Amino acid sequence: MTEARTTPDGREAQRLRTRRRVLDAALAEFRRSGAAAADVGAIVADAGVARATFYFHFPRKEHVLLELERREEVRIAKRLAHRLAEPHDLAAALDEVVRSVLTVERRVGSVLFKDLLGLHFSPNRPEDDEWTDHPVIVLVVEEFARARDEGEAYAGLNPFHAAVFFLLGLYALLTTSGASRSTRAAMLDNYVALTLRGMEIR
CATH class of the missing domain: 1.10.10 (Arc Repressor Mutant, subunit A)
Structure with missing residues (x-):
């Protein structure tokens, strides 16, 4: 054989x-x-x-960004999975998501980072793939599901919708923000806080 x-x-x-x-x-x-x-x-x-x-x-420049997106998503997911293996609450999980995404900016530079984030909102995005093909979305969905099941979030929470809203909001803030580093940090902290407030048990 x-x-x-x-x-x-x-x-x-x-x-x-x-x-x-x-x-x-x-x-x-x-x-x-x-x-x-x-x-x-x-x-x-x-x-x-x-x-x-x-x-x-x-075939198009967006395909280059898509390739980079796949590579960076794998890196972010590995970091997240490692950091979230320890006991944590939803606030710590969302803070870690923000930190993990920001590592991409340090790795690829601010110009390419904004182009990469902008791909999520582009009508020219090359592929309409399934959300389960994106390991970061999968992990964030799992975190919202865990929070709901453990009583951190209200029982009617849809984990997929919550994950997509959170990530797209985060990407939009990072794409459009021209603020200083300290101002942006405060803005991101506020974004996480507002997200958590929306998840409160009702």
């Missing part, structure tokens, strides 16, 4: 290496110029590929 192939063959490995090179070049350009103003010519020159190669891997 032969072992199942676990690594891509030569052609597929080359395709994946090219895709990664194009993605890295695109993200570097997005950091410099923002997604809307990013120059595809500069991207392909940096990656050392033909223009058609960029569009083969990423």
Whole structure:
């Protein structure tokens, strides 16, 4: 019996290496110029590929952001799962969600971070996938369900709706806020507090 192939063959490995090179070049350009103003010519020159190669891997610029979103969601979900493994309440969970999202800004830079968040509101978002494909949403839904089941939130709470409202509100605040770091921190604390107030047992 032969072992199942676990690594891509030569052609597929080359395709994946090219895709990664194009993605890295695109993200570097997005950091410099923002997604809307990013120059595809500069991207392909940096990656050392033909223009058609960029569009083969990423038909639109939003596909680059979608790829980054998937990667960052996995990182956020791992951080959240680790932090939420200890006993906690809903307030601590939501604070941790905010902190985890903000780690992305530090990692990718403020320009690319806002483009990434803006993807959630874009009519040009490439895919209409299921919410269960997004590990961060899944974890936040689980937190609202736990809070409801443990009596931290009112019994009629819909965990999915609560999670989507919380995350979209958070992303909107971070996308549109031009406030100083201290002002934004206070605003985010207030946002979490208002969310918790809306979850109170009725």
